[in-house]
Amino acid sequence: MSHSHDHSHDHTHTHETPNTKEKFLERLKEQGFKLTGKRRTIVDILLEEDRYISAKDLLELLKIQFPRLSFDTVYRNLHLLKEERLIEESVFGDGGSKFRIACDANHHHHHFICTVCGRTQLVEGCPMDALQLETPAGFHIETHRFEIFGHCADCCQSSL
Amino acid sequence: MSHSHDHSHDHTHTHETPNTKEKFLERLKEQGFKLTGKRRTIVDILLEEDRYISAKDLLELLKIQFPRLSFDTVYRNLHLLKEERLIEESVFGDGGSKFRIACDANHHHHHFICTVCGRTQLVEGCPMDALQLETPAGFHIETHRFEIFGHCADCCQSSL
DNA sequence: ATCAATGCAAACCTTTTGCACGCGT
DNA sequence: ACGCGTGCAAAAGGTTTGCATTGAT
Numbered sequence: 197m198s199h200s201h202d203h204s205h206d207h208t209h210t211h212e213t214p215n216t217k218e219k220f221l222e223r224l225k226e227q228g229f230k231l232t233g234k235r236r237t238i239v240d241i242l243l244e245e246d247r248y249i250s251a252k253d254l255l256e257l258l259k260i261q262f263p264r265l266s267f268d269t270v271y272r273n274l275h276l277l278k279e280e281r282l283i284e285e286s287v288f289g290d291g292g293s294k295f296r297i298a299c300d301a302n303h304h305h306h307h308f309i310c311t312v313c314g315r316t317q318l319v320e321g322c323p324m325d326a327l328q329l330e331t332p333a334g335f336h337i338e339t340h341r342f343e344i345f346g347h348c349a350d351c352c353q354s355s356l
Numbered sequence: 357m358s359h360s361h362d363h364s365h366d367h368t369h370t371h372e373t374p375n376t377k378e379k380f381l382e383r384l385k386e387q388g389f390k391l392t393g394k395r396r397t398i399v400d401i402l403l404e405e406d407r408y409i410s411a412k413d414l415l416e417l418l419k420i421q422f423p424r425l426s427f428d429t430v431y432r433n434l435h436l437l438k439e440e441r442l443i444e445e446s447v448f449g450d451g452g453s454k455f456r457i458a459c460d461a462n463h464h465h466h467h468f469i470c471t472v473c474g475r476t477q478l479v480e481g482c483p484m485d486a487l488q489l490e491t492p493a494g495f496h497i498e499t500h501r502f503e504i505f506g507h508c509a510d511c512c513q514s515s516l
Numbered sequence: 517a518t519c520a521a522t523g524c525a526a527a528c529c530t531t532t533t534g535c536a537c538g539c540g541t
Numbered sequence: 542a543c544g545c546g547t548g549c550a551a552a553a554g555g556t557t558t559g560c561a562t563t564g565a566t
Contacts (some may be wrong), residue, residue: 317492323483332477334509342502349494
């Protein structure tokens with residue numbers, strides 16, 4: 197159950213990381229959620245995109261296959277997927293939320309994020325380890341947020 | 357002009373840091389902005405509060421003195437103050453923006469932030485220095501975000 | 517057959533904008 | 542007197558909700 201045989205039909209994705217469609221869908225099924233066509237397609241698209249996109253962009257992509265789909269379903273599924281830790285959310289500079297398929301739900305990480313295309317790169321290490329933190333007396337840490345924003349190589353190019 | 361004589365009438369604030377009301381207002385004046393009663397009061401309140409608060413909370417506090425004040429003016433001033441780097445903005449977990457008077461516009465810093473009351477503590481150091489970053493090839497860093505969220509000592513207490 | 521998922525519409529919340537008037541300079 | 546600042550009202554976005562229907566199991 198943990199090491200599912202995900203050598204299915206080879207995808208556009210080359211790496212044999214845990215990010216296979218089947219694994220994601222299995223996780224949902226295990227939790228008792230139904231694998232509807234829309235839900236499958238959302239996971240498909242997010243895997244395919246492999247970058248941060250807005251709910252609006254996601255809806256647009258979904259409408260190709262499901263013209264009548266609207267925001268409510270998108271958001272409901274985004275919430276669900278986030279709860280199940282299958283996607284990651286980040287608030288961009290303009291205040292808008294964007295979402296990407298979870299890189300690795302089990303491994304804590306941070307990202308370089310391209311503010312143009314939403315593509316990401318892993319950051320080596322975590323500031324909570326690297327900084328010798330002097331936590332204020334009595335302060336109880338819950339979460340932290342560390343993100344590096346900029347232009348990726350491709351988007352630097354295209355802005356020339 | 358840089359070292360203004362801000363020994364005016366002593367305030368509730370004890371430290372003789374750059375965070376004096378006069379200094380903030382001067383900065384605005386220098387830029388050619390008018391020092392209206394509302395603008396003064398916004399700076400007053402933010403200095404007094406000395407923590408992250410929402411536009412809504414700020415408006416509430418302002419309405420005590422200016423009952424007819426509405427969100428538009430609050431936001432217009434928050435934008436202005438942010439442009440002038442007199443306040444800092446942070447997006448909290450729930451997705452809502454909160455604002456606080458700038459701790460020190462000249463010194464780069466990060467915060468421990470209490471998600472209950474919005475009070476902050478400075479973090480020693482910056483992850484961009486502490487982590488030996490391997491910036492992805494061609495990636496052009498623009499900004500970064502690092503915040504540690506949790507409960508401050510006081511808010512831990514009150515939740516017992 | 518059951519209960520979750522969806523579509524539709526409407527509400528909601530935060531933030532923004534246009535315009536006429538008021539006020540700091 | 543000039544021009545920014547403000548109030549009002551309305552719009553704009555993004556996100557959420559209630560309810561009836563559809564659909565996966």
